[in-house]
Amino acid sequence: MKLRPLGDTGVRLSALGLGALSFGTDINEADAALVIDHCLDAGVNHVDCADIYGGGRAESVLGQLLHSSARRDRLVVSTKVSFPTGRGANEGGSSRLHLTRAVDASLRRLQTDRIDLLYLHRFDTRAALDDQLRALDDLVQAGKIVYPAASNFAAWQVAKALGRCEQRGWARFAAIQPMYNLIKRQAEVELLPMAQSERLGVICYGPLAGGVLSGKYVGAEASGRFVEDPMYLARYRGIDANRVAAGLVDLARQAGAHPATLAVAWAAAQPGVTSVLVGGRSLEQLAPSLAAGQTDFSDDLLAAVSALTPQPPPANDRNEERR
Template sequence: MSKRLNDYLTLGRSGLRVSPVSLGTMTFGDDWGWGAAEAESRRMLDIYMERGGNFIDTANFYTGGTSETLLGRFLAGRRDNAVIATKYSLNTEPGHPNAGGNHRRNMVRAVEASLRRLDTDYIDLYYLHVWDGLAPIEEIMRGFDDLVTAGKIVYAGISDTPAWQVARMQTLADLRGWAPLVALQIEHSLIERTVEHDLLPMAQELGLGVLAWSPLGMGMLTGKYTREDIEKHKGADVWSGTRSAVVSGMGGFSDRNFDIVDVLKQVAAEVGHSPAQTAIAWLLAKQMPTVIPILGARTAAQFEENLAALEVTFTDAQLRRLDEASAITPIFPHSFLPRVMPQVLGGASVVRPR
């Protein structure tokens, strides 16, 4: 596991060098009522870059565009040292049907607006943010390729999309000689491991670097909540503006998740770090594929504390306990294939080298 932000990794099938932890900027700007003001946001970016961090994640939707605007302001004079990832898809003008979605018109419209807000000539990594199930994959991938050819983006990525659709898109790009996808952004944490069924193996096979959003399970893995919160926040409106409402509305308050947190707290005490740092370190310890956590925070002190996850060291036994506590039940065909594999191999020992 990397111990420093400047122990760079190449991203997916590309040669792009990025830090093993990405700075998430959804909290840059207080437009939504719970983010960080400008000075605090700048301090987080300064802490990250002073330590050698270069991989910065934003989106055109975050804080109504303020996140991108602040980044453009903060990166003046050091833009070339940053790898900026931003996204399009979420509707930025409610009531305007073409101001959201995956289609080419919104892609072109959104990238131009992001370039202006970020005050840059190019975007290093441009994601489709959320799959809408409406735009043809040919339209999307040709649109990405045209933006790469025009020099407006350098690489394309995808977020929050079914594995089979991502596989179709990557295969089409390879067959047509278009710019491929190099990154996959998904929710992944100790309490959200269902991505291990298909999304992570797909990323490994097709050459996509993996970035994990909400590595702290919307705050569950900080250990600050208790089982009393299950009833206390039942039926909470996810869009009410409070973090506890988000956790509850997204299904975070469950007996299973609190069982996972109990084990997390035990391991955290053993390694001498906080539950949050320990949960992030669990992601950093994963291999095949390597996972890059996206760390966002509301204060510079909180962000700096979370970066200490790079210092956590586990024993094999501690990792096994975390894995076992958060294990997911295999789904078909993954639950079926191991049962018939002896008949497939016919008694031979066969492994695929990596």
């Protein structure tokens, strides 16, 4: 498994990371231990969670596993806060009030004294940006988080935050976590170039587009969240995802690989990407994704994969001179 620099922090991350979204729901604690150990054996050195996953159960299971073994210091541990964790008026968002409480709650569930990478899970337009960034800096100064980071932000939102942190001497984002896969390529337009220019790590999620790029729906009736979960139905509405998956299945067959392996390897190979988070509801599902860390596909094959979907249009409309 390749190691890649997390921006200019000096930290090195494996090209694949483990997403713990299913811990405590589809994956019980015993199986989660097998998954983590399997990933460590495969060279994965970071695990990603969020306070909302399984209503806190994912963090609790992860915490139990980190606490009861020597795994903690072999892993860069990230989590995310900001989506609502309860019905109360202040149980969500990125106000100083919620960030402070949410980080303490995550630390308790994770049974650790620090979060290596703490993401704001989304951009909060209600709380003043300076307040959010200063609260994050205070959490860094207090030793509760090592690096702040941002997920699901637009590039301008990240750039604005970086500018404020530079002006004020606050700890800057070390990484961004965008959705990125062969079907959802918006990150290529601004986020990936911005991250390269600003020396930010890019840790992508959703490499299988909710499972469709595993190829399991091609010519078959299959179950899974891509066809069952309203969030995924809304996210991919109007997109002929199965046509893309069919093309991927074809290319993967020619290469003698699983489509999931090719889809994950494709995302990991794109310029600016530091690491790709792989996820699944079982070790069996995860295996082909993890195989991407041990497989080298040719540039020609990766270009053929890219050609299955259109490159998103550039960020401005004056393109006549572009070559």
